[in-house]
């Protein structure tokens with residue numbers, strides 16, 4: 064059974080999206096991804112995302128629309144990622160897990176990107192009719 068993970072792609076008023084780096088102590092520490100985390104027992108994707116973004120970033124999201132789902136096999140686990148777009152929230156962003164966060168546009172300047180996160184950049188590129196490489200290796 065894969066582990067379900069809720070992930071938020073937050074957009075600001077200029078259409079930039081927020082990327083965060085994985086904190087020390089987690090697998091793939093230092094890799095860039097979108098904020099989120101594993102569902103706890105009984106939670107929906109939206110509930111888990113609301114809790115994770117409150118815990119990690121100190122914000123309260125309005126609602127989240129499920130955008131894409133992806134299944135990925137890592138050596139440490141098989142995960143099913145539920146990516147949601149988020150356009151509205153209340154509260155100021157705070158980095159509560161000593162992670163770094165950067166608002167990005169394509170091509171992104173942060174690196175390295177978590178393997179399971181690369182497809183998101185491709186989906187954004189499709190939507191924005193962006194051609195060329197989305198990130199540096």
Ligand SMILES: Nc1nc2c([nH]c(=O)n2[C@H]2C[C@H](O)[C@@H](COP(=O)(O)OP(=O)(O)OP(=O)(O)O)O2)c(=O)[nH]1
Pocket residue numbers: 068069070089096097098099100101102135137140142144177178179180
């Ligand atoms: N948050 C997030 N996780 C991702 C992305 N892409 C990707 O492959 N993953 C994977 C990495 C991890 O195996 C899993 C998320 O688990 P996690 O360890 O960050 O979750 P968590 O915050 O609940 O962690 P913990 O309670 O175990 O400390 O999903 C992404 O863009 N964002």
